[in-house]
Amino acid sequence: MKKTILLLCVLCLGAALQEMKGQTATFKALFLYNFTKNIEWPSGSNGSDLVITILGDDEISTELEKIAKVKKAGNKSIKVVSARSVKDVGDSHIVFLGSSKSSLMKSLSYAHQNNPVLLVADKDGLCKQGAAISFLTVGGKLRYQISPQTIEAHNLKVTQKIISLGIKVQ
Amino acid sequence: MIRFKYLIILMFSLVLSNALLAQESESSSLTKEKILSMSTEELSGLALEDLMAAIDIVGVSSLEELYELLLNKDVTSASKSEESLFDSPLSTTVLSHDQIISSGATSIEEALRMVPGLIVREKSNGNFDVHIRGNDNLPGKNMLLYSENMNTLVMINGRPVFNYSHGGTLWETLPVGFEDIDRIEVVRGPASALYGPNALSGVINIITQTISDDSALLSGNVQAGSLNTLVGDIAFRDKINDKWSFGITGNFESRDRNTDEVLIYDRGGAEYSLDGVPVDPGYFSLSEINRMQNGDLPLWPPYQVNGETYDIYKSFPDPEKSKERMGVNGYVDFMPNEEVTFNLMAGHQNSQALTSSMGDVPTPYTTKIASTSYADLRATYKGLSFQANYNGGTIDYMAGNEGFELDNEQYNIQAEYDWNLGKVSIRPGVSYQSMSYDDTEHIAEIGNGYLNEKRTINILAGSARVDYRPSDKLRLVAALRAEQYNYPDDIYASWQFVGSYKINDNNLFRAVYSRANQSSFLVNTYSNYTWNVVNMEFPRIMQFDGDPNHDLKTMDMIEIGYRTRPAKNLLVDIEAFYNVSEGFGALMPETTSLAVFNPLAVIGQIEQPDINGIVNIKYQNLDLVSKQMGLSASIDWVISEKLVGTGHFTLQQTKLDNYLPVNRNEVVGYQAYLAQNDPDLPAKIQQALVDYGTGVATGEIDPTVQTYAVATTISDMPEGEKSDYEHKSTPSYFGGFSLSYRPCKKIEIFPQAYFYGDQSFESQYSTEEIAGKFLLNAKVSYKASRNLTLFVNGRNILNMNEREFAYMDEIPGMVLGGLNFKF
Numbered sequence: 001m002k003k004t005i006l007l008l009c010v011l012c013l014g015a016a017l018q019e020m021k022g023q024t025a026t027f028k029a030l031f032l033y034n035f036t037k038n039i040e041w042p043s044g045s046n047g048s049d050l051v052i053t054i055l056g057d058d059e060i061s062t063e064l065e066k067i068a069k070v071k072k073a074g075n076k077s078i079k080v081v082s083a084r085s086v087k088d089v090g091d092s093h094i095v096f097l098g099s100s101k102s103s104l105m106k107s108l109s110y111a112h113q114n115n116p117v118l119l120v121a122d123k124d125g126l127c128k129q130g131a132a133i134s135f136l137t138v139g140g141k142l143r144y145q146i147s148p149q150t151i152e153a154h155n156l157k158v159t160q161k162i163i164s165l166g167i168k169v170q
Numbered sequence: 171m172i173r174f175k176y177l178i179i180l181m182f183s184l185v186l187s188n189a190l191l192a193q194e195s196e197s198s199s200l201t202k203e204k205i206l207s208m209s210t211e212e213l214s215g216l217a218l219e220d221l222m223a224a225i226d227i228v229g230v231s232s233l234e235e236l237y238e239l240l241l242n243k244d245v246t247s248a249s250k251s252e253e254s255l256f257d258s259p260l261s262t263t264v265l266s267h268d269q270i271i272s273s274g275a276t277s278i279e280e281a282l283r284m285v286p287g288l289i290v291r292e293k294s295n296g297n298f299d300v301h302i303r304g305n306d307n308l309p310g311k312n313m314l315l316y317s318e319n320m321n322t323l324v325m326i327n328g329r330p331v332f333n334y335s336h337g338g339t340l341w342e343t344l345p346v347g348f349e350d351i352d353r354i355e356v357v358r359g360p361a362s363a364l365y366g367p368n369a370l371s372g373v374i375n376i377i378t379q380t381i382s383d384d385s386a387l388l389s390g391n392v393q394a395g396s397l398n399t400l401v402g403d404i405a406f407r408d409k410i411n412d413k414w415s416f417g418i419t420g421n422f423e424s425r426d427r428n429t430d431e432v433l434i435y436d437r438g439g440a441e442y443s444l445d446g447v448p449v450d451p452g453y454f455s456l457s458e459i460n461r462m463q464n465g466d467l468p469l470w471p472p473y474q475v476n477g478e479t480y481d482i483y484k485s486f487p488d489p490e491k492s493k494e495r496m497g498v499n500g501y502v503d504f505m506p507n508e509e510v511t512f513n514l515m516a517g518h519q520n521s522q523a524l525t526s527s528m529g530d531v532p533t534p535y536t537t538k539i540a541s542t543s544y545a546d547l548r549a550t551y552k553g554l555s556f557q558a559n560y561n562g563g564t565i566d567y568m569a570g571n572e573g574f575e576l577d578n579e580q581y582n583i584q585a586e587y588d589w590n591l592g593k594v595s596i597r598p599g600v601s602y603q604s605m606s607y608d609d610t611e612h613i614a615e616i617g618n619g620y621l622n623e624k625r626t627i628n629i630l631a632g633s634a635r636v637d638y639r640p641s642d643k644l645r646l647v648a649a650l651r652a653e654q655y656n657y658p659d660d661i662y663a664s665w666q667f668v669g670s671y672k673i674n675d676n677n678l679f680r681a682v683y684s685r686a687n688q689s690s691f692l693v694n695t696y697s698n699y700t701w702n703v704v705n706m707e708f709p710r711i712m713q714f715d716g717d718p719n720h721d722l723k724t725m726d727m728i729e730i731g732y733r734t735r736p737a738k739n740l741l742v743d744i745e746a747f748y749n750v751s752e753g754f755g756a757l758m759p760e761t762t763s764l765a766v767f768n769p770l771a772v773i774g775q776i777e778q779p780d781i782n783g784i785v786n787i788k789y790q791n792l793d794l795v796s797k798q799m800g801l802s803a804s805i806d807w808v809i810s811e812k813l814v815g816t817g818h819f820t821l822q823q824t825k826l827d828n829y830l831p832v833n834r835n836e837v838v839g840y841q842a843y844l845a846q847n848d849p850d851l852p853a854k855i856q857q858a859l860v861d862y863g864t865g866v867a868t869g870e871i872d873p874t875v876q877t878y879a880v881a882t883t884i885s886d887m888p889e890g891e892k893s894d895y896e897h898k899s900t901p902s903y904f905g906g907f908s909l910s911y912r913p914c915k916k917i918e919i920f921p922q923a924y925f926y927g928d929q930s931f932e933s934q935y936s937t938e939e940i941a942g943k944f945l946l947n948a949k950v951s952y953k954a955s956r957n958l959t960l961f962v963n964g965r966n967i968l969n970m971n972e973r974e975f976a977y978m979d980e981i982p983g984m985v986l987g988g989l990n991f992k993f
Contacts, residue, residue: 023206024234026213027225034218056675070211085642099242100675103257104642110592125244125252130590137238138384142225149508165218167382168412168508 027142028122028135029063032096035118035133036073040157041093042116049079050093055108056084057098057122086111094118097131105129116155127169132156136167145169202227232811233739239266240806240814241741247355247375249637249647250364250597251588256733259647259668259680261287261358261372261745263804267351267379271391271990272910272920274949274963276401277423278354278376279341283924283945285356286743286804286818289904290924291974292981294492295397296425297525298341299975302358302371303747304822304900305725305798309756310932311833315528316756317899317931317976320688321725323361323369326376327515329546329559332368334605334627335576336528336567337691343540343565344376345497345519347403347421348391352379358802359727359747360686362664363649366601366631367689370725370751378515381407381415381503386992393963393988397492398426402988407501417501423493427524427979430490431455432535434462434469435977437935438835440532441465456482456489459533467705469532475572475614485570486524486537492979495521509552516545526978529568530834530934532705534977537569542578553588566612573619573699575612580605586633595637603629607692620699620714627690628656635666645670653687657695657718662687676735681728687753688723694755694789695720709783709838710767710878714757717789723753739808744801751796759834760788761885762841766855769862769879779855784880785838793828796897817907824900827893833934841884848882855881898930901942921948931976938976945970951990959990 036050050073054061061082068078083089086107097108099122109119109130121131127147132154134145146166151158205213205224216224230238243266248258255264263285275281279298283290289306291299299306300319307317318338324331326346333340354376361369379385385407392402403421410416431453434442442449443463454462459482462469472481488494499517506512520541527536542563549556561580568574586599606626609619616622633651640646647668654661664687670680697716703709727749734742763784771777800822807815832840845851862879865871904926911919927942946968951961962985969983 023228024230026210027221027228030213030216030221030225033214034216034221038218066210067214071214087642099254100256101642102254103645103672104639106590106595107592107639107642110590123242123244123254128252137230137235138382140229140235142230143384147508161218165222 024142025057025059026063028096029060029067031135031142031144032060032064032094032120033067033071033073033078035094035120035162036078038159038162039093039118039151042155044116047091048076050074050076051079051081051091052094052096053081053083053089053092054096055086055089055098055104056101057096058082060096060098091115092117094120096120097122097126099123102126105131113153118151118154118156133166138167143167233808236808236811236814237738239268240808240816241735241739243353245355246377247357247364247373250586250635251595256678256735256741257670257672259645259670260361260666260682261729261731261743261747261802263287263356263358265354265356267348267353270348270351270354272918272949272951273908273922274920274947274961274965274986276393276399276963276965276986277341278344278346278348278351281354282356282374283906284816284818284908284922285354286905287358287745287802287820288356289820289900289926291926293525293975293978294427294523295399295979295981295984296342296423296493297523299526300339300341300374301900302356302374303749303798303800303802303820305371305749305751305796305824307899307931307933308751308796308826308897309754309792309794310829310897310899311831311836312756312758312934313528313530313834314526314534314933314977317526317933318528319371320368320691320723321371322374323365323367323372324374324376325365327378327513327546327548328365328375328557329544329561330366330368330580330582330603331561333565334580334689335565335578335607335692337368337688337693340521340523340538340540340565342493342495342521342523342525342538343519343542345421345499345517345542345544346376346378347419347497349389349403349405349421350378350419350499352377358745359682359729360664360684360725360749361666362686363633363651363666363684364635366603366651367629367653367662367664367687367722370686370688370723371749378501379405379407379417381409381417381501383409385409385417389990389992391988391990393961393986395963395986395988396982396984397428398424399984399986400424401986413505415501415503417499419499419501420497422496424491425493426490427492428982429453429979432459432486432489432533433977434459434532435534435935437532438833442469456486464532464705465707467707469705471704473572475612475618480570480572482570485531485568486535487569488522488537489524491522491524493521493523495519495523511548511550513548514545515548516543518543526975527568529571529574531568531571534933536567536571538565538567539569540565553590554585555588556585558583564612572613573609576607576609576621577611578605578607593639597635597637599633599635601629601631601633603627603631605692617700620693620697622698625692625696626656627692627695629689630654643672645672655690655722657690658720658722660719660722662722662724678733680731680733682731683726683728685724685726687725690720690722692716693757697757697789708842709762709785710765711784713784713786715786715788717755717791720755720789721753721791723751723755725749725751741806742803743805744803746801748799749797751798752794753791754794754796755789755791757787758790758792759785759837759841760790761786761883762838762845763880763883764842764845764851764855765878765880766858766862767878769859769877770866770873773859773863779859781855781881783838783842784878787834792830793891794830795827796824797827798822798824812912814910815907817905819903819905821903822900823902824897826895826897829892829895829897830888830890831892831895831932832888832890835934837888840888841886844884844886845882851882857881898928899932901927901929903927916953918951918953919948920951921946923947933976940974940976941972943970943972943974944968957991957993960987961989962987
């Protein structure tokens with residue numbers, strides 16, 4: 001009996017390990033790239049590269065690197081930077097906060113409250129804690145919440161399209 | 171009747187299935203394949219709207235959706251702002267709407283069996299006792315009132331739905347149904363510092379759905395089956411534009427018992443007879459109870475209240491029905507601009523439940539009838555949140571018993587500000603609560619109720635919560651709340667000190683030290699009731715008095731917890747707790763007097779002295795201390811896209827110090843014995859008669875008001891307090907597990923089990939040994955279309971029908987059928 005239970009557990013674990021890699025990370029990376037086309041940063045923040053810092057999500061980093069190899073943001077190269085903590089986040093145009101680091105949202109928001117940076121989170125509701133955009137799943141579909149007010153507070157300009165396609169929140 | 175219900179459901183399902191079948195075949199796998207074959211360069215060339223369309227066609231993988239739904243839940247109740255459940259500094263569980271529906275739970279209380287640390291026992295079909303971690307039925311050896319859960323604060327969107335009259339939650343009076351609910355958040359451990367009084371063992375916060383563009387316009391659930399059970403709800407919601415949304419929901423529930431008889435229990439030496447023939451305590455029909463006697467006195471004598479007969483039939487208007495309720499709710503959300511939100515929710519409910527009694531009557535059963543309404547306004551402006559609500563109506567806590575029907579009004583108003591300073595968040599707040607109860611409209615004359623006027627408890631409170639993150643890994647939280655009560659005229663402080671350390675993204679340690687307190691209740695504070703006993707030989711009068719300045723119960727807890735995600739698909743949560751509760755109280759005998767009830771006739775030498783007792787029962791604080799130690803563990807495991815497992819287990823031990831294991835009657839008996847065996851009693855009787863006669867002669871005593879002469883009064887209490895006494899009302903272990911198996915997209919099989927060990931319930935009249943139980947449920951759902959799901963739902967399918975709660979009903983296995991729809 002014990003062997004049977006053990007075997008079942010092993011089989012279940014095996015099934016879990018064979019999980020198909022989801023496309024969600026790819027899609028989120030594509031979203032981030034697409035945001036660069038719909039956001040205008042103030043001229044003072046211009047550098048030679050468009051810096052996207054990924055805080056705590058290696059999958060997104062990897063996917064974004066793939067895009068950065070073949071695409072530019074306007075005439076700028078995309079530079080993908082990985083960070084492990086809020087203090088590691090340097091000057092960036094976009095900062096993406098992985099879902100496992102969601103607890104850092106308030107700290108991140110506070111640390112960059114005066115910077116022209118688009119803070120993107122990966123959890124429902126984080127716009128209330130300072131994220132400009134936050135991904136969520138609604139009915140099996142990937143969606144994003146967007147706070148025009150927060151984007152404006154960071155001295156960024158957005159197209160009407162990016163607002164209308166998202167779920168507008170306070 | 172049931173067949174007719176099934177027929178309606180079946181026909182309705184068929185119509186919907188046919189009408190909606192066409193919508194099933196709209197997805198195109200070719201398009202999906204095409205998208206999946208596109209290169210990164212091609213995909214990144216898509217415009218945002220085209221990218222979203224492509225993503226919608228591919229969809230989020232089932233596995234990732236499961237991770238999101240089960241393992242990456244959010245919670246707001248633990249810190250009063252949204253955070254990942256994994257990061258919650260407190261012992262926290264979130265039950266989502268989908269989980270509740272999948273489980274086949276037929277009520278909110280039953281769904282709570284899926285929450286770690288909750289002991290949930292069914293009293294009668296659909297009526298439950300729900301306790302967080304137990305600590306229940308204290309002080310023991312008392313009325314069933316003290317088995318009510320007075321330690322947990324149940325809320326709807328942060329609005330308390332607590333019974334401040336007697337303490338506890340009247341679950342049947344909750345106005346919401348499943349379709350109102352987005353999730354139920356349960357926080358275990360003292361939480362008064364966040365939510366105010368009565369959150370000793372924790373809070374259960376029912377969060378309603380947010381109306382968005384993705385909300386179904388029309389949705390609902392209905393199921394019917396055994397014991398004439400019919401449960402359903404419906405919701406109509408619409409987001410009109412960016413500023414306005416509204417919703418209307420309705421729910422209903424009707425359930426029968428498996429008998430129409432009620433238990434007459436052995437109330438310590440009662441001598442029951444039916445039509446003159448001696449009978450043992452047991453189950454009887456209302457007609458039989460109406461004809462029964464206890465000794466020479468009628469067991470359930472009728473009397474008149476405002477022209478209405480209060481008898482056994484008034485007490486049990488529907489003895490075969492365990493629960494009947496309906497609720498309606500309206501929602502209006504208004505967002506005038508991006509900085510301001512208003513959420514208004516209002517509704518009404520009518521309910522009737524045949525469940526355990528709160529008073530001392532010959533049966534442990536009672537019928538509770540309630541009709542209440544509420545309005546709740548929540549508003550936010552930047553970091554400022556404001557909430558004001560009203561709840562009021564009429565609740566009859568013991569139908570057919572004069573004095574237990576009360577009108578009530580509850581007002582809560584609170585404001586808090588979330589001040590983010592980066593590494594530190596500070597949340598100051600103020601709140602004011604006012605709870606009024608009034609029995610005057612429902613008693614024949616002033617004096618017949620336990621309040622006899624409108625009485626109010628007011629609580630003014632200030633609070634602050636500081637959330638400090640010195641580093642990305644370390645988090646320190648301190649919350650403090652001070653409450654000023656009108657009664658007791660005192661200030662109570664509650665607090666939470668929490669530290670959590672996130673070793674890495676997948677491991678979190680935490681430790682909590684917290685204190686919470688109960689509020690005062692109307693019955694404890696204001697009771698002023700004279701019971702002229704007519705169905706027992708002794709005593710003749712029982713006087714119940716509250717104590718406006720009693721001490722409030724408090725609980726202190728130390729807890730450590732560890733949360734880990736050893737794999738992406740597995741979440742394990744372990745918590746160990748130790749809590750100490752004190753400040754218990756109960757309406758207990760203070761004095762027993764012997765009095766001559768025919769003093770004038772004795773003085774006039776017309777009759778022999780009629781000597782009987784007067785018992786003064788007063789709300790008294792007890793020295794009792796409860797110490798509970800325990801451990802809960804839970805696991806959520808997404809085994810594969812088709813199989814998800816969850817499980818939880820709690821082990822606990824409760825020990826009592828300074829516990830006096832005697833009931834009210836034993837105290838009265840002890841005091842009456844001392845009085846009757848006083849060698850000076852004859853002299854005291856003579857003196858009482860002389861004093862009475864003199865008083866009448868001088869006009870100091872009005873014999874029409876003061877009809878008896880008190881001879882002697884005893885206040886001694888029996889000895890025999892016990893310490894290190896093992897309290898077994900809460901089973902030493904309890905838990906549950908479930909599997910969700912989806913062999914294909916259209917079918918879900920959801921077996922779910924709940925179990926608990928033996929328990930020993932010490933009541934006023936006996937100690938009931940209740941055996942452990944294993945309840946197995948299973949729901950099989952068929953998703954006929956994306957709008958319609960049909961299901962068969964078996965509850966307690968092993969037909970383990972032993973009673974779960976002392977004296978209450980045995981609940982047999984049940985089979986239900988039903989559907990969920992969403993457009």
